[in-house]
Structure formats: C-alpha cells, structure tokens
Amino acid sequence: MAETDTSTRKATLASVAEVAGVSIPTVSKVLNGRDDVAAATRDRVLEVMRTLNYRSAAPRRRTDSVMIDVVVESVTTAYYTEVMDGILECAGGNSAEVVLSAMSLKSVSAAQRVQRMLDAGRHGLLLVTSKWGRSDLLTFQERGIPVVLVDPLNPPGADVVSVGATNWAGGKAATEHLLDLGHQRIAHLGGPPQAECSHDRQHGYMAALLGRGMETRPEYVIPGAFTRAFGIEGLSRLLELPEPPTAVFAANDTIAMGVWEEARRRGLQVPADLSIVGFDGTSFIEEAMPQLTTVEQPLREIGRTAARALLRQIDGQEPDSTRIELATRLLVRESTAPPR
Numbered sequence: 427m428a429e430t431d432t433s434t435r436k437a438t439l440a441s442v443a444e445v446a447g448v449s450i451p452t453v454s455k456v457l458n459g460r461d462d463v464a465a466a467t468r469d470r471v472l473e474v475m476r477t478l479n480y481r482s483a484a485p486r487r488r489t490d491s492v493m494i495d496v497v498v499e500s501v502t503t504a505y506y507t508e509v510m511d512g513i514l515e516c517a518g519g520n521s522a523e524v525v526l527s528a529m530s531l532k533s534v535s536a537a538q539r540v541q542r543m544l545d546a547g548r549h550g551l552l553l554v555t556s557k558w559g560r561s562d563l564l565t566f567q568e569r570g571i572p573v574v575l576v577d578p579l580n581p582p583g584a585d586v587v588s589v590g591a592t593n594w595a596g597g598k599a600a601t602e603h604l605l606d607l608g609h610q611r612i613a614h615l616g617g618p619p620q621a622e623c624s625h626d627r628q629h630g631y632m633a634a635l636l637g638r639g640m641e642t643r644p645e646y647v648i649p650g651a652f653t654r655a656f657g658i659e660g661l662s663r664l665l666e667l668p669e670p671p672t673a674v675f676a677a678n679d680t681i682a683m684g685v686w687e688e689a690r691r692r693g694l695q696v697p698a699d700l701s702i703v704g705f706d707g708t709s710f711i712e713e714a715m716p717q718l719t720t721v722e723q724p725l726r727e728i729g730r731t732a733a734r735a736l737l738r739q740i741d742g743q744e745p746d747s748t749r750i751e752l753a754t755r756l757l758v759r760e761s762t763a764p765p766r
Contacts, residue, residue, distance in 0.1 A: 512729020657684020
C-alpha cells in the first residue's frame with residue numbers, strides 16, 4: 427500500500443480511493459454499508475480510512491426519497507424545458523425529489539455549494555449546460571457528491587459522467603441535406619466557441635463540405651451564442667459579404683429563428699431566397715410557419731438518461747460509461763429548398 431502524507435491535507439473520498447486502489451463509487455459503497463463489495467476490498471478501504479483519519483462530511487441520509495440538485499443556466503428556453511421534463515419524469519418514477527436552481531459559481535463557490543448540499547441532505551448534483559470547470563467538479567467528488575452533466579460547455583474530465591447527443595453526426599447530416607439540395611454557399615452560425623457541442627456541430631459541418639471536395643470558407647463560419655439576437659446579428663454580417671450564402675446551418679433552433687426573423691425583415695423569402703436548418707428539434711419550432719428543418723435531439727430522453735445515471739451513482743453503482751451520446755435525426759420540413 428502506498429504511503430500517504432496525512433499531515434498536509436484533509437482526507438477526501440478521492441484520496442481514500444487513490445490509496446486503496448479502488449474507484450470512488452467503491453468507497454461510497456463501503457461508506458453506505460453495501461453488501462456488493464468483496465470482503466478483502468472492504469477491509470482495505472476501511473484500513474485506509476483509519477490510516478488517513480477520514481471523516482465523512484455528512485452521512486448519506488438514504489431514505490425512501492433521494493434528493494438531487496439540478497442546476498441550469500436558464501429556465502426560459504424550450505431546450506431546458508424539455509430536458510427538465512425528462513429529469514422530472516425519471517425522478518418521479520424513482521422516488522427522488524428534485525431541487526431546481528439557476529445559481530452559478532459567481533455568487534457562491536464550489537466549496538460553499540458543497541457544504542450547503544451536505545447540510546440539506548442532498549445526494550447528487552445534475553448540471554445542465556454548465557460552465558463549471560474541472561476543479562469545481564472535483565470539489566463535489568471529493569466530498570462524495572456524485573455529479574452528472576448534460577451538454578457541458580467545458581470538458582468535464584474522463585471520470586465525470588456527461589450526457590448529450592451525436593452533435594457531430596447531426597451537424598454533418600444538416601449540411602449534407604443542404605448540399606444534396608444543390609447549395610454550395612452554406613454558412614454556419616455556431617454556439618459559444620468554448621462549448622463542446624458547438625465544436626462538434628461545426629466539425630460535422632466541415633466534414634460534410636470536405637466530403638464533397640469543398641473548402642470551408644472562413645467568412646461563412648461565425649461562432650457566437652445560442653440566442654435569437656445572435657441569429658439576427660449573424661445573418662446581418664453574412665449578407666454584407668460579396669457572396670452571401672444561400673443557406674445557413676444554425677447551431678440551435680433559437681439561432682435559426684433569429685436568422686429567419688432577420689431574413690424576413692430584409693425582404694428575403696424562406697426557403698426561396700435562403701434555406702435555414704436548425705438544431706434541437708424543440709417543440710416550439712413546430713409552431714413556426716413555414717416549419718423549420720432541424721436536427722432533432724432526444725431532449726427528454728437526455729434528461730431521463732442523465733437522471734438515471736446520477737441515481738445509479740447515488741446508489742453506489744459504477745457508471746456504464748462516462749460519456750453517453752444519444753442519436754440525433756434530421757427532420758426535413760419547409761425551411762429548405764434548392765437555391766434559385
């Protein structure tokens with residue numbers, strides 16, 4: 427067994443796991459008295475706890491009801507609404523209570539939030555499109571709070587479970603659809619440049635162009651934000667080019683609606699003058715006239731899958747995978763047509 431200096435740092439769940447040579451969920455199982463841990467492993471973990479003078483910050487209040495925190499950046503978009511529907515459906519079917527918060531780390535540190543969760547008897551944390559970094563997530567893991575992320579904006583690390591969609595494949599399918607219609611001047615209005623899903627959708631767009639022997643035109647690729655305002659601004663910039671695009675692949679439906687709004691304001695007809703493809707397949711898009719061609723994410727299933735993965739960890743089970751991607755599909759509607 428490795429020697430560890432216990433005089434310079436407080437023992438954590440992660441340090442016990444490291445010294446014992448087991449995973450954090452295994453240490454959690456021992457703490458919770460689970461019987462699916464080998465006797466030799468249990469003895470080794472308990473010995474390390476004694477050696478490191480480990481003290482659990484708060485015992486798990488494992489009753490019939492599990493309490494989980496769900497932290498979101500906003501609750502005003504159809505994306506969040508549909509993901510939350512899936513989370514609540516899974517939680518309700520597993521006797522779990524959900525506490526929704528829009529609090530960010532700007533107002534409270536990771537360590538403070540951990541302590542609040544422990545004091546309140548919360549069992550796990552689910553982050554939706556969070557900007558939290560690797561060190562923030564580690565703070566929760568070290569105190570024994572399982573974390574699952576939905577579409578994280580920053581790489582979470584290989585040991586943190588994240589759930590999303592096949593963004594690369596969706597971006598490729600959207601662009602190939604426009605190419606099949608005969609478009610050659612196809613622009614891409616992307617999401618935040620630091621977001622993994624934005625990168626994947628853009629790379630899918632580029633892969634489709636390269637697959638047809640076409641070069642990516644830098645002036646046609648503009649990163650921004652998942653907002654209607656960016657869609658308006660982005661199309662304005664594109665229309666100022668000497669050769670404006672005949673089609674736009676937007677990184678989400680909200681951007682696409684901003685593009686549509688600006689096109690209409692300038693007297694352009696969709697799809698006769700400009701074809702538009704979105705991404706998400708949120709329900710509010712079905713109400714647009716004409717209806718938007720989009721790449722549909724299974725948002726409710728993403729929410730259900732994320733909640734299930736978190737509940738499994740709370741129960742001390744090892745995750746089946748730390749990166750879960752659910753399939754997207756292209757929904758061809760009325761906002762795309764061959765160029766004039």
